[in-house]
Amino acid sequence: MSEFNAASPAITTMIRMDHTHALCAFHRYRLTSPWWRKRAIVNSVCTALEIHATLEEEIFYPALARVAPDNDTVKKSEPEHREMREIIAKLRAMGPQNAAYDGLFMELMRVTIHHVADEETILIPIAERALKSELSSLGAAMTRRRIELLRERPVDVAVNTAGTFPIATFVVAGLLVCGLNSLFRPSSTRQRV
Numbered sequence: 741m742s743e744f745n746a747a748s749p750a751i752t753t754m755i756r757m758d759h760t761h762a763l764c765a766f767h768r769y770r771l772t773s774p775w776w777r778k779r780a781i782v783n784s785v786c787t788a789l790e791i792h793a794t795l796e797e798e799i800f801y802p803a804l805a806r807v808a809p810d811n812d813t814v815k816k817s818e819p820e821h822r823e824m825r826e827i828i829a830k831l832r833a834m835g836p837q838n839a840a841y842d843g844l845f846m847e848l849m850r851v852t853i854h855h856v857a858d859e860e861t862i863l864i865p866i867a868e869r870a871l872k873s874e875l876s877s878l879g880a881a882m883t884r885r886r887i888e889l890l891r892e893r894p895v896d897v898a899v900n901t902a903g904t905f906p907i908a909t910f911v912v913a914g915l916l917v918c919g920l921n922s923l924f925r926p927s928s929t930r931q932r933v
């Protein structure tokens with residue numbers, strides 16, 4: 741276990757990678773795209789944001805709360821995730837042919853960009869100063885949990901990441917921390933794609 745922690749990328753690196761991939765996926769959306777393409781991009785972004793938010797809430801934010809309990813940005817992070825989840829729920833309930841679909845997705849992008857900017861300019865620097873010795877072990881914990889979350893929704897991830905989202909992030913991080921065998925062995929029947 742400890743050798744995996746030592747080899748793991750820092751949790752802050754993983755969070756930055758997730759943000760980069762999410763913003764790239766947002767920018768693939770075109771108002772003129774066919775509805776099925778819009779839906780694939782939206783589903784991909786929404787699934788990725790949900791997984792990313794859960795990982796931060798379970799692993800990153802509690803660690804930050806230990807070292808910066810009074811920081812306002814730390815305190816407002818989970819409420820901002822709730823706002824994102826509310827928009828995601830509306831998007832999932834709405835078909836891409838709906839006239840409000842484009843605007844709602846743009847709203848999700850606006851809220852996400854604002855949130856990501858706060859994390860990258862305030863929270864990640866705090867973590868890199870105050871959690872320096874833990875960044876790798878937190879990164880390993882994040883990867884282990886990410887793999888569990890991906891296993892809970894393999895079809896969702898496989899269908900919606902086609903050409904749109906950071907499956908590479910998940911796989912590369914997973915291989916670094918858990919090794920190829922442990923990553924695929926327990927769920928070989930679900931990994932045939």
Ligand SMILES: [Fe+2]
Binds near residue numbers: 821855859
């Ligand atoms: Fe966040």
Ligand SMILES: [Fe+2]
Binds near residue numbers: 796
């Ligand atoms: Fe984030």
